[in-house]
Amino acid sequence: xxxxxxxxxxxxxxxxxxxxxxxxxxxxxxxxxxxxxxxxxxxxxxxxxxxxxxxxxxxxxxxxxxxxxxxxxxxxxxxxxxxxxxxxxxxxxxxxxxxxxxxxxxxxxxxxxxxxxxxxxxxxxxxxxxxxxxxxxxxxxxxxxxxxxxxxxxxxxxxxxxxxxxxxxxxxxxxxxxxxxxxxxxxxxxxxxxxxxxxxxxxxxxxxxxxxxxxxxxxxxxxxxxxxxxxxxxxxxxxxxxxxxxxxxxxxxxxxxxxxxxxxxxxxxxxxxxxxxxxxxxxxxxxxxxxxxxxxxxxxxxxxxxxxxxxxxxxxxxxxxxxxxxxxxxxxxxxxxxxxxxxxxxxxxxxxxxxxxxxxxxxxxxxxxxxxxxxxxxxxxxxxxxxxxxxxxxxxxxxxxxx
Amino acid sequence: xxxxxxxxxxxxxxxxxxxxxxxxxxxxxxxxxxxxxxxxxxxxxxxxxxxxxxxxxxxxxxxxxxxxxxxxxxxxxxxxxxxxxxxxxxxxxxxxxxxxxxxxxxxxxxxxxxxxxxxxxx
Numbered sequence: 001x002x003x004x005x006x007x008x009x010x011x012x013x014x015x016x017x018x019x020x021x022x023x024x025x026x027x028x029x030x031x032x033x034x035x036x037x038x039x040x041x042x043x044x045x046x047x048x049x050x051x052x053x054x055x056x057x058x059x060x061x062x063x064x065x066x067x068x069x070x071x072x073x074x075x076x077x078x079x080x081x082x083x084x085x086x087x088x089x090x091x092x093x094x095x096x097x098x099x100x101x102x103x104x105x106x107x108x109x110x111x112x113x114x115x116x117x118x119x120x121x122x123x124x125x126x127x128x129x130x131x132x133x134x135x136x137x138x139x140x141x142x143x144x145x146x147x148x149x150x151x152x153x154x155x156x157x158x159x160x161x162x163x164x165x166x167x168x169x170x171x172x173x174x175x176x177x178x179x180x181x182x183x184x185x186x187x188x189x190x191x192x193x194x195x196x197x198x199x200x201x202x203x204x205x206x207x208x209x210x211x212x213x214x215x216x217x218x219x220x221x222x223x224x225x226x227x228x229x230x231x232x233x234x235x236x237x238x239x240x241x242x243x244x245x246x247x248x249x250x251x252x253x254x255x256x257x258x259x260x261x262x263x264x265x266x267x268x269x270x271x272x273x274x275x276x277x278x279x280x281x282x283x284x285x286x287x288x289x290x291x292x293x294x295x296x297x298x299x300x301x302x303x304x305x306x307x308x309x310x311x312x313x314x315x316x317x318x319x320x321x322x323x324x325x326x327x328x329x330x331x332x333x334x335x336x337x338x339x340x341x342x343x344x345x346x347x348x349x350x351x352x353x354x355x356x357x358x359x360x361x362x363x364x365x366x367x368x369x370x371x372x373x374x375x376x377x378x379x380x381x382x383x384x385x386x387x388x389x390x391x392x393x394x395x396x397x398x399x400x401x402x403x
Numbered sequence: 404x405x406x407x408x409x410x411x412x413x414x415x416x417x418x419x420x421x422x423x424x425x426x427x428x429x430x431x432x433x434x435x436x437x438x439x440x441x442x443x444x445x446x447x448x449x450x451x452x453x454x455x456x457x458x459x460x461x462x463x464x465x466x467x468x469x470x471x472x473x474x475x476x477x478x479x480x481x482x483x484x485x486x487x488x489x490x491x492x493x494x495x496x497x498x499x500x501x502x503x504x505x506x507x508x509x510x511x512x513x514x515x516x517x518x519x520x521x522x523x524x525x
Contacts, residue, residue, distance in 0.1 A: 339465035341440055341510060345408065357440045371441035371463050400409050401466075402418075 001295045007381050009287075011035070020389045023353040025170050025198060025330050025377030027220045037283035038225060038276045048272055050249060064275055067282035074285045075196075075215065076206035077232050083268040084278050087229035088197040089120040091216030094268070095193065095231060096124040097244040099162070100132060104191070104240075107133040110159040112190070114139040114147055114176070115367050116169040119360040121195045125164055139165065139181070141367060145172040145322040153184055160190040167199040167210070171361045171375065173304070173330030174322035175203065182211030191237065197221055201288050202328040202379070203297045213237045219277065223380075224284035228277030231268070238264055247271045296380045300329035303378045307331050307387045311376075314394055320373055329378035332359070335394070338401050340372040346400060347374075350393040408467065408501045416470035421477050422459040423469075429459075431525060435517030437509050442468055446476075446517040450525070453484045460514055467499070467507050472514035474498045479518070484525050487518065 007013050009031040013021065021029060047057035049064045065079075072079045085091040099105070111129055113122065115138050129136050137155050142148030147165075156163060163185040168175050182192040194215040196205055201222025207215050214237065219228040233241065243250065243261065247270035252260040261267045288296065301324040308324070308331055311317055316336035321327060335343060344356035356374045358365045365371065376390055426432075426447035436443040444462035448455055458479035460472045475495065479487060495515050496503050503511045 341442075341465035341507075342409070342467070345507070362441065365441060371443070401414065 001291065001299050001380070003299070003381075003383060006291065007383075009033070010381055013381060017351070020352040020386045022376040022378070022382065022386060022390060023355050024379035024382070025221070025359075025375060026355050027226065028201075028223050028379055029381065030225065031223055031284075031287055033287050034224060034280045034283045038280040041276045041279050049275055060275060060279075063279045063282065064273075067278045070282045070285050071230055074205075074289065075200065075230075075232060076208050078235065080263075080265055081207075081232055081235055081238060083231040083233065083265045084273055084281075085216070085229045085231050086227055086274065087218040087220070088118075088195065088216050089124075089218075089229075091229050091231035092120050092195070093124045094244060095214055095216070095233075096128040098241040099191075100128055101242055101244065102240055105132045105134060105161055108135070108159075109161040110135045110137055110157070111162040111164065112137050112139060112152075112156050112160050112185075113164045114166065115141055116147070116172060116174065116176075116361060116364050117164070117166055118170050118195065118197070119362070120197070121164055121166065121193075122363070134161070138363075141364075145169075145174050145320065146326070147174075147176055147181075149177065149180060152181055156181070156184045156188055156190065158188050160185065160188050162191045162193065164193040164195070166195040166197075167205070167215075168196075168202065168328040169322070169361070169364075170198045170330065171332050171359045171364055171373065172320055172322050173198075173327035173377075175199065175326045175328060178210045178212070186211060198328055198330070201284070201293065201296070202300065204293050207232055207234070219281040219284060222284060223287065225274075225277045225280040228274045228281050230281075233265070243268045243270065245270045291380065297328075299380060300378045300382070301325070301327070303382050303384065303387065304329045304331060306384055307376060307378065307390070310387055310391045311394075314391065314398075316398075317394075320368055320370075329382075330375060331377075332373035332375040334370055334373055335398070338397050340374040342401070343374045343394070343397050346397040347390070347393045350389075350396060352390050352393045354390070408503070408507065410501055413466060413470045413499065413501060416473040417466040420469050420473040422473065422480075423461060424459050425461045426457065426459045431521045433517045433521040433524070435462075435513050435520070437464075437468070437513050439509060440465070442510070442513060444468070444472055444514050444517060446514055446521055448479070448521060448525075450484075455479050455482050455484065455487060460517075464513060465510050467503070467510040468513040471495055471499055471511045475514050475518065484522065488522055490515070490518065 045056040194212040200217040220226040250267040321331040340356035429447035431448040449457040458476040
């Protein structure tokens with residue numbers, strides 16, 4: 001992987017006052033080809049998709065549908081199992097509402113999730129469980145910031161109707177053994193929902209290998225545009241759902257009193273979608289595939305190992321980060337005497353972008369017994385020099401607080 | 404390096420905050436939470452009629468929230484409830500005496516939000 005060349009692909013890193021960007025887990029940066037693809041749509045062939053009988057509309061429709069094929073291939077799915085959404089949160093909410101309108105869940109049934117979920121999964125799931133009077137049970141943390149798989153086997157029982165878990169933690173970086181959990185879930189006939197937001201574009205993802213019935217992610221955490229995401233639904237499972245959002249573009253026939261929906265997955269995309277975003281996402285996948293996701297993963301592991309080593313050397317530091325072998329490239333940490341918010345502010349003033357807080361994973365932080373952490377996240381453009389800048393800025397923060 | 408916000412007096416209030424202790428049998432006890440970062444304080448007031456006799460706080464917060472809480476509890480002591488109601492966001496900023504950026508306003512105002520709640524109940 002030619003790191004210098006990759007860095008040049010990201011215009012924001014070539015700015016005069018460019019940041020040391022270690023906040024990719026919040027949102028990643030956009031490479032030139034993706035910017036160009038979206039710009040080309042707006043400048044040269046902007047038109048609404050479907051039904052347009054002129055060449056710009058045809059091209060927009062083709063690009064949009066081609067994106068479905070490209071994204072499907074990227075995660076080992078079929079094109080008609082891909083729904084474009086506004087992002088992971090949009091996907092998650094859409095899915096929970098659609099599930100609510102099935103007869104799959106009865107009062108007293110159980111849904112299982114993990115202690116390391118992001119609010120994008122946890123909150124819609126909690127609201128869904130509340131409305132349907134379901135009980136939520138948790139897969140807890142085990143050793144080394146991994147899930148406790150033995151406890152997982154026990155918590156998933158014949159009462160379990162749904163298991164929702166993240167493929168990679170956005171705080172600990174942990175890559176979970178979704179395949180193992182999904183196998184257990186399927187043994188008891190439960191549906192498996194996978195939040196792959198921190199994982200797609202950071203590691204190879206294959207919906208069949210994982211055993212995912214549904215899987216979702218956002219474009220913007222994998223160098224794609226904001227405001228676009230994906231909901232994958234296994235064909236046989238998608239067939240059981242009815243779209244919750246209705247409107248134009250998804251209708252087969254309408255009378256004064258009734259309507260007939262068109263084919264899935266298109267019927268889950270009512271209204272004009274984020275066309276430029278979807279086209280940008282397609283180009284993002286092509287960009288990542290050209291570099292090679294496995295190479296990106298190896299690079300992130302190497303930089304993460306270096307970051308963990310250097311951060312551990314700082315006196316008073318505590319790391320909340322899984323081992324590089326099963327980590328997407330995230331290290332969260334605390335310093336005994338500098339609060340994460342103060343840390344992030346001082347780092348920011350030194351031109352180092354990190355994030356402080358609970359990273360939308362409050363129950364996890366409660367479990368770790370810290371109100372907040374500072375998080376540095378690594379991606380394909382991150383260098384060892386970036387980590388050095390982080391460490392020297394942390395030392396400056398310590399000086400300010402006279403430690 | 405420009406770290407204007409971390410002036411010495413702020414750092415002093417952070418390392419040795421004033422009035423940071425749980426109060427035994429307070430007249431008012433109000434929690435204040437910053438949901439965006441997980442910081443949380445509890446404000447305790449002891450009243451003598453309509454006068455705030457003592458104000459303390461406990462909990463976990465960053466440097467800015469802690470300094471503001473330290474200064475605010477100092478200020479509250481001896482004020483009447485009516486006087487306490489005249490305290491505004493601007494009062495807090497000017498007490499801190501540093502420029503509070505948009506990203507840190509919630510920190511600076513954490514205990515003040517608790518005070519607002521407390522004053523509603525008195």
